[in-house]
Amino acid sequence: xxxxxxxxYWPTPKPTLTLLVDEEIFNETGTLPAESRSMDCTYxxxxxxxxxxxxxxxxxxxxxKWPADKESLAVMLRNTRYLxxxxxxxxxxxxxxxxxxxxxxxxxxxxxxxxLNTEIGELPHGEIAVIDGQAKILIDPDSFxxxxxxxxxxxxxxxxxxxxxxxxxxHEMDAYFRAQGDQ
Numbered sequence: 001x002x003x004x005x006x007x008x009y010w011p012t013p014k015p016t017l018t019l020l021v022d023e024e025i026f027n028e029t030g031t032l033p034a035e036s037r038s039m040d041c042t043y044x045x046x047x048x049x050x051x052x053x054x055x056x057x058x059x060x061x062x063x064x065k066w067p068a069d070k071e072s073l074a075v076m077l078r079n080t081r082y083l084x085x086x087x088x089x090x091x092x093x094x095x096x097x098x099x100x101x102x103x104x105x106x107x108x109x110x111x112x113x114x115x116l117n118t119e120i121g122e123l124p125h126g127e128i129a130v131i132d133g134q135a136k137i138l139i140d141p142d143s144f145x146x147x148x149x150x151x152x153x154x155x156x157x158x159x160x161x162x163x164x165x166x167x168x169x170x171h172e173m174d175a176y177f178r179a180q181g182d183q
Contacts, residue, residue: 001173001176001177003169003173023070023074025070025071025074026070026074026077026095026098026099027074027078027098027099028078028098028099028100031078031079031099031100032100033100034080034081034082034100034101034102035081036081037079037080037081037101038081039059039060039076039079039080039081040056040058040059040060040080040081040082040083040084041059041060041061041062041076041077041080041082041083041084041101042054042055042056042059042060042061042062042083042084042085042086042106043061043062043083043084043085043086043087043090043092043093044061044063044086044087045064045085045086045087045090045092046087046089046090047085047086047087047088047106047107048086050107050109050110051107051109053086053106053107056084056106059082059084060076062076062083062092073092073095074095074099077095077096077098077099077100077101078099078100078101080096080099080101081101081102082101082102082103082104082126082137083096083101083102083103083104084104084106084128085103085104085105085106086106086107088105088108088111088115088116089111089115093123093125094120094123094155097123097124097148097151097152098152098155102124102125102126102139102144103123103124103125103126104125104126104127104128104137104139105125105126105127105128106128119158120151120154120155120158121147121150121151121154121155122147122150122151123147123151124144124145124147124148124151125139125144126138126139126144127139
């Protein structure tokens with residue numbers, strides 16, 4: 001029995017157990033639109049496992065140990081325009097979207113764009129591209145807005161229904177191991 005939280009790690013997991021934490025502090029209530037914010041942040045996370053990472057110039061570094069608590073992280077993200085992320089598989093990216101920030105992919109390796117398509121939906125994001133020797137952030141505002149609305153609705157639905165997902169998982173696991181015992 002292979003259990004995953006996302007089909008990105010195993011093509012046919014049985015079951016998939018996507019659990020999300022719906023911490024109310026991660027929200028964009030009363031914030032400026034991302035485009036009107038002036039602070040940018042860099043998040044390395046697990047990205048260092050896949051190659052060199054660095055703080056994007058002019059940004060504030062978010063580290064696993066800093067800010068020291070979730071509330072402080074939420075305050076930062078509610079004031080962040082771009083979250084330059086080296087870690088494409090991180091709750092921090094989800095929290096950024098929930099706080100109104102725009103995650104910007106700094107490097108795809110070792111993944112492809114499919115890693116951002118999960119059971120929640122596609123993580124809305126921008127990308128860094130070098131055009132004429134200049135680093136540019138590529139974002140289609142209309143597409144981003146549409147993806148963000150879908151993502152946030154799916155996120156909330158999954159988080160609210162965690163108990164049902166766990167109960168379903170328990171029943172599937174019980175049935176699986178009972179069937180194994182019958183063999």
